[in-house]
Amino acid sequence: MPTVRTVPLETGGDTGSDMLLAWVERSGNRPVAESRMGGLRFAFYGRVSTEDRQDPETSWARQRAQASALVGGYGRIVAEFFDVGQSRVLPWARRPESAALVAAMADPDRAFDAIVVGEYERAFYGNQFSLMVPLFEHYGVQLWMPEAGGRIDFAAEDHEQLMTSLGIQSKREITRTRIRVTTAMATQAREQGRYLGGRPPYGYRLADAGPHPNRAHAAWGRRAHRLEPDPETAPIVKWIFAQRLAGHSVARIARALNDAEIPCPSAADPKRNAHRTGREWTHTTVRSILANPRYTGRQVWNRQPTDHDLIDPANTGLGHRQVQRWNLPDGWVISARPAHPALVSEADFVAVQSIRAPRGSPDPDRCYRLAGLLRCGTCGRRMESCWSNNRAAYRCRHGRTSASKADAERPKNLYIREECVLAHLPALYILLVGPDPACGPPNTADVIGHLRAETITLTYDPETRSLRADAWEGVKITVDHAP
Template sequence: MSPRRAGARRRQQTVQGHGLRFAFYGRMSTVEFQDRTTSLGWQREVAEETIQGHGVIVAEYFDEGCSRRLPWRERPAAAQLMAAAEHPNRPFDAVVIGEYERAFYGDQFDAVLTALTVRGVQLWLPEADGPVHLDDPVHRALLLLLGSQSRREVLRARHRVLAAMHIQTCVQGRFLGGRPPYGYRLADAGPHPNRAHANWGRRMHRLEPDPATAPWVRWIFQQRATGRSVAGIARELNDRGIPCPSSADRGRNRHRTKHEWIVRTIVGILENPRYTGRQVWNRHGASTTSPVRRRPQVRPAAARGWAESGKNTHPALVGEVTFLAIQGMRTGRPTKYGGTRTYVLAGLVQCRLCGRRLDSHWVNGRAGYRCRHGHTSARHRPPELAKNVYVREDHLLDDLRARFPEKVGDGDDGSAIADYLRSNHLTLICGGPTQELKPCGPPRIRATADETTEGQLLLL
């Protein structure tokens, strides 16, 4: 027996006559819809009944707003409990749980019990009416049942809620909460359809056009319908000083720090079907597909998980025909062969001037890399900004092959050299405040004094 476990056993035997010292652990999943005093009270009452006659609770650990699916190390109070259990002079000898489903999910119990047992700390459960012993087959069967029940409770509640929200959207067209889309604001829609909620004074909400922002949503769709680029739309909005969604509604966007239009914001508006007047729920986030790529001229099928109302539930800001036509628009030209372009050194080229990673960029029909020093097409280029840095991939690979001939294989496309750079954490540094890359000849690569230590290659 290890000295730590032996000391823990002697400490428990010493206090046996006066009762064990217990640490209580409980949890409630939400802060907005649960009362801490009530939830903590009933869980602690169950725990005290479990240990009655065996000891008293001397420490309390209670997590608020944590899902049971989170491991204990990611819950603040649970992590503090486990850290205290590792201390030789911990103030408790055992841990008591208010309810299994509140504390554990799936097979989490095994890991927690094993960690506490190694440190000589017992774990008591109301369902076991005392301490749990893994060598007891009855306890093992009980834990399997409780773990399965905890997982089933989560899955059942999730299925019921999602199914109900799906019906409420498709059949009733109900607004189910969240931030209203840019261009809309919330308006009162009468008493809540649930009688109990209505008696408590809860009201329904619906979307109505916001006089300040709705005209700009219509303008965005009109401009895009004429074939204007998304970047051009963003630039004009920024030039006019039109507040972007995070600036127009700061109360619901406190987590956003930037206050300017970007391409991704425009794309999100153009892809949102709620602007056609239909209520949509359970969208899996905006598509990350570039706006210049071809998109289907049909809406995503309901089988993908979306729920869409069968009729209009709020005033539309764009017509259905215009919305569908915009989804298939593009401003860029497709590749000649229709394939996917590959950039071998993607993520390995860094700008010496600003420290940013160079973007993969197709330059004059070849793979290359570009740094715009933080400039985006949603803004006009400041006159004081340094010139863009361009470098061709074939020039980089030629110099790398000369530098590392042993890494060149038959039919080499540069992948072996790129893998070597990544595995050794090497970075290509190109550009500079007083140097430019000239198209007349490929640049040269010079290694630093210690490649493995510095982790960089300097490109002149």
């Protein structure tokens, strides 16, 4: 048998069970990775939220210095992950550098043993710490923070309470800032009529309004701005309101602007509208101008506030995304007095808002039984309902709208009468689902109900005059005639 050699412990006078306690104490106070040459290997993580309000290099240097001071004597920083322009409210998986750090943790041969941050708020927000702890424990990575004076003990109750308190404080800081900013902006818009930034409405341009009201900003050379009429586009806005008050439709106004080759808003100011195509006037463009209350000379804020929706309700850890929605007029903040020259009177603006095109068919007897169920076999667009020769029909204009001129190369409008399709629906249904001897031929209403329930669309091909169901490839039937 092999000989087992034992090495006596240096107990310093401890005897009996005291020898075991002394050995445990000496072993437990020493981090596992300290046995490596040079102590622990740290990965530094930092973050700066904005580049225009903060200097990333200065912020990085401050956070890096705090982290270095914290781990001094315990190891060295061997890797760095620093997010720029990322908000703390974003979870780690949605910040580029923190996501890269998580990916590096999963590598068994990673170059670091622990993570150190220079400030809690730079890494965590709300409950993000509690969501990340299981990941740190799973990969066996330590976390060091200045607020704890060193290593975070994930199992210690006092450390858990400290991190929970810091998370609440971090979230409270963001919430307070958001409330203060929105309240201040509402007051500035209502009481002062101040221009609060953003793209000026079509018809206006920015003008200098003197030094910034905030003395600190004014000392930095920042200037306030106000809206003034643009001599080139302001007459267009006045003309649009006049045409609408005269009873002309939005489509007719847009078509007249395109026929006159007047540049649309994105073409008139392409630098401030780089996200727009700038090709022509559309119904939406004219409608948005007619609905903008700032043309009355009042400053209006909070027409399109920012909401926060969960990215995935099934995984709340992914956080929220910002969504802008149009606010109802009772949620607008309107200046108490005119803030800039008006392009339309308040009476005319209110009158324009009450002009509405009648919804539905002017004839209550008109009924389109196949509305939304037909597609064009030429361009693939959904065919629209229309009344042709005193009968229900469907047409496709291949992308043309009443706001633009007809393209000479565009195919001719496609028309098909509803009665032509209805006559062939029972036969098409039998081809799709098979005959039912017990019930006999299906009636038209049942077939339409089946198509809607199963969200099946029918495609009409004008060249072959055939009707096919998109849900079943190869199943089609010839339509006898078309108008």
